[in-house]
Amino acid sequence: MIQADALPPKAGTPIDPPNDTNANSRRAATTLALTLPGDTVLYLLLPMYAAQFGVTLPEAGMLLAANRLVRIAGYGWVARFYARHGDRPTCMLAAAAATISALGYATLSGFWALVPLRLLWGLAFAALNLSTQAMATADPRGAARRNGRSRAIIAMGPVAALPLGAWFADMWGPRVIFFLLALTSLAGVLAARGLPAQPHPAPAASRRLRLPGSLDTWSFLEGFTLDGLFIIGLSYLGKDLMPAGSVIVAGAVLALRYLGEIVLSPVGGRMAERFGAERLLVSLSLLTTVVLVGFGAGWIWSCAAAIVVLRALQLPLLPPIVAMRTPGPGRVQALAARSVWRDIGAGTGPLLAGLVLPLVPPIWIYTVPALLLALAALACVRTATPRTSGTSSTSGTSGTPNTPDTTP
Known part of the structure; x- marks a missing residue:
């Protein structure tokens, strides 16, 4: 028999989710907020300063798409790794990968030198994005409200970094800002330390399409x-x-x-x-x-x-x-x-x-x-399934x- 407090509330019902769920959702969102600016600032600067990164404009477009392409291929693997190891180790590893990527943007040049960094960031973002969604929906009570707050926290990173990156690029060129963004990503490693380390139960993998x-x-x-x-x-x-x-x-x-x-x-x-x-x-x-x-x-x-x-x-x-x-x-x-x-x-x-x-x-x-x-x-x-005798919907x-x- 399903207890009443385990059921998701009806529309309009006051929400009072557990403090641990709210805190974990905030930590996961903060980790992504600290690591995401390296990617968003690269979107701003790479097409404008392609020559200073040692790439052509078409190569810049391919680099900006590479992180998305690797996520399409690698999300399943990331989801299995995340379910097996839990949020803390997964997000700490992803934030460390983001730090390496930002340092690479600051120091490396050329298409083939930057491609591995974009692929690394793509997998890191997949893990961090998955953690923010999983933590926000860990309790059905207040999941939508908690997810809205999570998205707001995540957006704070790019909002602060984009104008700062433009200013840094104008004053000292497009590379210097990425040293600073590597430090913020490193702070993301510390933020991820507060996340739970328990694995997530996963169903058996299905081979059918x-x-x-x-x-x-x-x-x-x-x-x-x-x-x-x-x-x-x-x-x-x-x-x-x-x-x-x-x-x-x-x-x-x-x-x-x-x-x-x-x-x-x-x-x-x-x-x-x-x-x-x-x-x-x-x-x-x-x-x-x-x-x-x-x-x-x-x-x-x-x-x-x-x-x-x-x-x-x-x-x-x-x-x-x-x-x-x-x-x-x-x-x-x-x-x-x-x-x-x-x-x-x-x-x-x-x-x-x-x-x-x-x-x-x-x-x-x-x-x-x-x-x-x-x-x-x-x-x-x-259409919602009507309740029937002997079942719980x-x-x-x-x-x-x-x-x-x-x-x-």
């Missing part, structure tokens, strides 16, 4: 549109509207993306606790569809700002839904699977954008993926049964 589920499809399309098409289109389309200052405006909008996470991700988490994570996911995805169509129609800067807001509100929603649908030993692997699909979308979006933006009207480029995103969000809604904040996601 499974078609992507509704949440997989939504994750792919969100990464494809918001982290792929939108980012490339912002610079490409903006240069025609504001040739003299498009880079500055585009950079400001991208920096505001992280500031939006700090301010709005906790709001999204609280809204999910009140209205239901799935219901909010559908509503925000439909709004995003409208805004993406407007972006393609030519309202570049206003719609870009709206996309930043909507993206920040959506970030806390998926992990609680995944944890609710896949309780028990399968939670860590399910969280990793959704991250893989998002990475696939975010990796293919820029590639397609670079090919079609010069050839196809923007209204079509953004309308079609936007409509697919809306359909994917609607497909995520499932639990509902999360969105009224969805606590069963593994097998929706094709």
Whole structure:
């Protein structure tokens, strides 16, 4: 018989999660906040100072994509390592890898010297990202709110590092900032020492192939549109509207993306606790569809700002839904699977954008993926299974049964 206090609360129920769960979630988020700036600052500086890093501009693009590609291939291995060894050793090792990567950005030159650093960081981020999601969803009570706070903490690192990196690059060149970011990553090793070391139970590995589920499809399309098409289109389309200052405006909008996470991700988490994570996911995805169509129609800067807001509100929603649908030993692997699909979308979006933006009207480029995103969000809604005699069906904040996601 399931005890009443073990059930996830209904929408609108006051949340009072255990202090240990909140503290562990904050520690995992702090570790990622201290290690992530090395990557975000490289995104800012490598294309602008490619020659000083000893690479061409196409090689810079490949380097920036390498960490995402290795995550697509390596997330399964990282998830198994994480489940076997627990958060503390995994995150300490990942933070140490981030430190090595930042030192390499400061000292090494050339494509083949930098590629191993990008691959190392890709695996490190996979582990740290998985830990933040697993810690935030360790207790179903308040998972969405806790995940919103986690996203806000993580975004503090890039918000502080991006303007500092630009200033350092202007004063002393693009390398010096990475010595400082190596020190912050080293501080991440210390932050990870407070995480629990217990392993996570994992189900037996399945050898059969499974078609992507509704949440997989939504994750792919969100990464494809918001982290792929939108980012490339912002610079490409903006240069025609504001040739003299498009880079500055585009950079400001991208920096505001992280500031939006700090301010709005906790709001999204609280809204999910009140209205239901799935219901909010559908509503925000439909709004995003409208805004993406407007972006393609030519309202570049206003719609870009709206996309930043909507993206920040959506970030806390998926992990609680995944944890609710896949309780028990399968939670860590399910969280990793959704991250893989998002990475696939975010990796293919820029590639397609670079090919079609010069050839196809923007209204079509953004309308079609936007409509697919809306359909994917609607497909995520499932009818709750009614209670039957002799079984226990639990509902999360969105009224969805606590069963593994097998929706094709």
